[in-house]
Amino acid sequence: MSEKNVVQSHYETTVSEEKIYSGRVFSVGLRDVVLENGETSKREIVYHNGGAGILPVDSDGNVYLVRQFRCAFDKEILEIPAGKLEKGEDPFFAAVRELEEETGFKSDSVISLGEYWPTVGYCTERVYLYVAKMLTKGETHFDSDEFISLVKMPYEEAYEKCMNGEICDGKTLLAILKAKKYL
Numbered sequence: 001m002s003e004k005n006v007v008q009s010h011y012e013t014t015v016s017e018e019k020i021y022s023g024r025v026f027s028v029g030l031r032d033v034v035l036e037n038g039e040t041s042k043r044e045i046v047y048h049n050g051g052a053g054i055l056p057v058d059s060d061g062n063v064y065l066v067r068q069f070r071c072a073f074d075k076e077i078l079e080i081p082a083g084k085l086e087k088g089e090d091p092f093f094a095a096v097r098e099l100e101e102e103t104g105f106k107s108d109s110v111i112s113l114g115e116y117w118p119t120v121g122y123c124t125e126r127v128y129l130y131v132a133k134m135l136t137k138g139e140t141h142f143d144s145d146e147f148i149s150l151v152k153m154p155y156e157e158a159y160e161k162c163m164n165g166e167i168c169d170g171k172t173l174l175a176i177l178k179a180k181k182y183l
Contacts, residue, residue, distance in 0.1 A: 053082030091128035
């Protein structure tokens with residue numbers, strides 16, 4: 001039976017919530033909830049403003065990724081240019097900003113690839129993805145704590161790196177796979 005033929009409405013009702021951590025990038029709340037069967041449970045929720053990422057593609061079909069050290073994994077990661085959203089910031093403008101800051105590129109053709117929710121079990125983060133074409137070169141503007149190398153490669157090589165596990169970052173995987181429609 002197809003999913004659209006099944007009508008179910010699962011739910012939880014929040015009874016109370018306490019903020020247990022507030023940091024620079026995210027905050028954490030602890031919720032008391034009532035489940036649909038009447039039982040109670042606790043939910044830890046990470047509140048995050050979200051992010052925006054953009055895959056630059058030149059007229060020859062090359063993509064540009066950034067290589068940077070990521071402390072959580074204690075290694076360099078190959079990923080699309082991306083950044084956190086400020087509260088209320090338009091994801092399109094954040095992606096265009098990150099494109100220029102991290103690669104020096106500007107684009108006359110930015111196409112939305114949609115959004116994805118990386119960790120729906122406990123986090124409110126939404127990441128908005130774009131592909132940038134018709135690139136023109138400008139100047140990079142790294143943040144004071146950013147150390148980034150720009151990596152250029154054919155789209156097919158980037159796609160293969162996604163498929164063989166060399167690229168593991170979620171936003172990068174999804175952007176490269178979804179961008180194929182527009183290349």
